[in-house]
Amino acid sequence: MTIIYLMTAIAEPRKELAQRSPRQIAWMRLKRNKVSMVAAGVALFFVLIAFLAPLVTKIFNVDNTTVYPNVLGDGGVPKGFGGGISWHHPFGLEPGVGRDLFGLLIYGSRISFSIAILTSIAFVAIGLFLGISAAFIGGLLDNTLGRLADFLLAFPTTFMYVALAYPLSLRVEAMGLAHHNGARIIVMVSVLVVFSWPGFFRVVRSQVLSIREKEFILAARTQGASNMRIIFKEILPNLWPLAIVYLSISLPGYLAAEAVFSFLGVGVQAPGSTWGLVLNDATNFWQRDPAYLAIPAGMVIIVVLALNLFGDGLRDALDSKSDR
Amino acid sequence: MATPILKVSGLKKYFLSSGGFTGRNKQVIKAVDGVDFEIYPGETVGLVGESGCGKTTVGRTILKLYDPTEGSIFFEGQDIAHASKVEIFSIRSKMQMIFQDPYASLNPRHTVGEIIGAPFQIHTKLSKDEIKNEVQSLLTKVGLNPEHINRFPHEFSGGQRQRIGIARALALRPKLIVADEPVSALDVSIQAQVVNLLDDLQDEYGLAYLFVAHDLSVVQHISDRVIVMYLGKVMEIAKTESLFKEPRHPYTKALLSAVPIPDPKLERSRERITLVGDLPTPANPPSGCVFNTRCWKAKDICRTTAPELLTVGSSTVACHFPE
Numbered sequence: 070m071t072i073i074y075l076m077t078a079i080a081e082p083r084k085e086l087a088q089r090s091p092r093q094i095a096w097m098r099l100k101r102n103k104v105s106m107v108a109a110g111v112a113l114f115f116v117l118i119a120f121l122a123p124l125v126t127k128i129f130n131v132d133n134t135t136v137y138p139n140v141l142g143d144g145g146v147p148k149g150f151g152g153g154i155s156w157h158h159p160f161g162l163e164p165g166v167g168r169d170l171f172g173l174l175i176y177g178s179r180i181s182f183s184i185a186i187l188t189s190i191a192f193v194a195i196g197l198f199l200g201i202s203a204a205f206i207g208g209l210l211d212n213t214l215g216r217l218a219d220f221l222l223a224f225p226t227t228f229m230y231v232a233l234a235y236p237l238s239l240r241v242e243a244m245g246l247a248h249h250n251g252a253r254i255i256v257m258v259s260v261l262v263v264f265s266w267p268g269f270f271r272v273v274r275s276q277v278l279s280i281r282e283k284e285f286i287l288a289a290r291t292q293g294a295s296n297m298r299i300i301f302k303e304i305l306p307n308l309w310p311l312a313i314v315y316l317s318i319s320l321p322g323y324l325a326a327e328a329v330f331s332f333l334g335v336g337v338q339a340p341g342s343t344w345g346l347v348l349n350d351a352t353n354f355w356q357r358d359p360a361y362l363a364i365p366a367g368m369v370i371i372v373v374l375a376l377n378l379f380g381d382g383l384r385d386a387l388d389s390k391s392d393r
Numbered sequence: 394m395a396t397p398i399l400k401v402s403g404l405k406k407y408f409l410s411s412g413g414f415t416g417r418n419k420q421v422i423k424a425v426d427g428v429d430f431e432i433y434p435g436e437t438v439g440l441v442g443e444s445g446c447g448k449t450t451v452g453r454t455i456l457k458l459y460d461p462t463e464g465s466i467f468f469e470g471q472d473i474a475h476a477s478k479v480e481i482f483s484i485r486s487k488m489q490m491i492f493q494d495p496y497a498s499l500n501p502r503h504t505v506g507e508i509i510g511a512p513f514q515i516h517t518k519l520s521k522d523e524i525k526n527e528v529q530s531l532l533t534k535v536g537l538n539p540e541h542i543n544r545f546p547h548e549f550s551g552g553q554r555q556r557i558g559i560a561r562a563l564a565l566r567p568k569l570i571v572a573d574e575p576v577s578a579l580d581v582s583i584q585a586q587v588v589n590l591l592d593d594l595q596d597e598y599g600l601a602y603l604f605v606a607h608d609l610s611v612v613q614h615i616s617d618r619v620i621v622m623y624l625g626k627v628m629e630i631a632k633t634e635s636l637f638k639e640p641r642h643p644y645t646k647a648l649l650s651a652v653p654i655p656d657p658k659l660e661r662s663r664e665r666i667t668l669v670g671d672l673p674t675p676a677n678p679p680s681g682c683v684f685n686t687r688c689w690k691a692k693d694i695c696r697t698t699a700p701e702l703l704t705v706g707s708s709t710v711a712c713h714f715p716e
């Protein structure tokens with residue numbers, strides 16, 4: 070009797086999922102999704118270029134400060150096809166001042182990516198921390214955080230930022246933390262984070278509340294696991310997929326938000342350069358130098374689209390509902 | 394028999410329902426309302442009743458997953474109902490639990506090795522390799538391949554997962570295991586395997602089980618004694634054999650009459666008792682005997698006076714008019 074049931078019990082586990090961790094299964098699913106793999110490649114390409122900006126611009130022998138006034142023609146518009154595209158200036162030149170557009174955009178993307186990544190990581194970290202605390206400690210803390218989240222979610226982020234950007238930047242400068250664009254970047258990231266964490270906080274809180282009632286948490290309690298162990302060993306590993314999905318899905322949004330704010334003139338300002346700022350400048354020249362508008366606009370669209378598609382693929386791959 | 398390993402007396406567990414938006418209509422749910430029983434070393438005690446009768450709450454309160462509202466729980470002579478956290482921690486390894494849902498009871502992000510190794514991490518100072526050895530010998534014990542130590546729960550079938558849960562409960566050599574409907578989520582063909590495994594392990598380690606279930610045929614197979622609960626109260630406690638042969642309490646009788654008998658002739662000839670009415674809510678249990686709203690033998694006294702648990706023949710019964 071014993072032998073018979075031992076043998077049936079050791080029957081092979083399901084083939085396809087055998088020997089794979091949840092992470093490997095997600096990776097397998099992601100790999101099968103061609104669109105998001107291509108999107109991931111494109112996004113990674115842009116991010117790499119942004120962070121290797123000094124190296125890349127050196128290879129192309131350009132930078133983001135040197136002006137080339139002799140290539141500019143009437144009214145500051147660059148001479149030649151497509152806004153002065155040449156071997157030396159692959160994307161042409163900036164009308165008016167006369168800097169190299171390739172260098173400008175690459176250095177600009179550095180700022181844009183930094184703002185987007187910093188904001189995403191910060192709001193995810195805050196959301197995780199507060200969400201877990203609220204669900205676990207409950208009571209007054211939970212109520213207070215819940216009301217605060219509702220309160221913040223009621224504000225339109227864009228208008229709040231437009232209204233607050235200038236006075237807050239002055240404040241930051243007065244405190245001596247940073248100056249000019251540094252101060253504006255600090256304010257932009259802070260405001261975006263303040264208005265972004267509540268949404269994620271709510272999702273985390275409800276997730277933790279539902280995980281907490283699972284039997285494996287009871288099992289941990291019957292073993293005498295401490296609350297800290299339960300949070301870090303039992304609950305947190307189940308929240309990573311959620312955090313990663315939120316991170317990747319919100320990234321393109323902040324990239325676009327940075328562009329919009331800088332475009333509106335409340336973000337980074339000249340002589341700094343970001344995509345939004347270049348686009349803003351480009352609207353002054355769009356009839357005489359359409360390439361100056363088309364190139365950065367195309368870049369923003371490609372990167373935001375790629376990140377969105379990748380985020381979607383990642384969400385599908387990490388969807389724990391299909392884990393079983 | 395020797396001294397009981399677990400003695401529960403007057404155990405009560407009330408829950409407060411949140412009571413709607415204003416919190417004004419708070420209700421007291423009497424999930425467990427005065428329960429007494431004991432479990433002896435090496436014994437299997439079945440705990441049966443309809444869902445909502447408080448049997449799961451009894452199991453969880455014994456393990457101190459819930460704080461009892463009233464009453465005492467003596468484990469090896471020590472009252473743990475009101476013990477400090479440190480005292481509870483030290484008895485955790487001696488009392489363990491097997492859960493109902495083999496899918497929800499294993500953390501999907503942990504490997505089998507991490508799941509079964511956790512109790513060792515918490516309670517012992519064994520090194521990683523020593524824990525690995527322990528885990529692998531436990532896997533062999535419960536009939537799984539020790540080489541599967543690095544696999545994740547999703548790679549196993551329901552029955553195999555339940556074996557993982559059993560190995561985890563067994564890890565620190567407990568003396569008492571509360572098995573909360575351990576086979577009700579499994580296929581019938583696999584139920585027998587798991588029940589047999591529990592049986593074998595009991596012989597090997599001298600375990601005592603509190604076997605919570607609603608499936609009477611499984612309980613009949615595995616238990617030495619059976620406790621019948623209804624609406625947070627004990628109706629009858631008896632040796633398995635005498636309970637199934639001559640149930641004394643009307644409620645036990647009704648429960649048994651719903652169990653199908655494999656012999657069609659007997660099945661047709663016997664009388665069936667169908668309970669009328671719904672299970673009353675534990676927020677507002679009937680006065681007197683809690684079963685009086687559905688009992689066909691109920692008299693006036695049943696509506697006013699709650700019956701005591703008294704010995705009748707070989708059973709202990711809470712009824713004014715036992716069979």
Ligand code: SF4
Nearest residue numbers: 682685688695712713
């Ligand atoms: S005490 Fe009365 S109502 Fe309760 S079970 Fe016995 S006969 Fe029925």
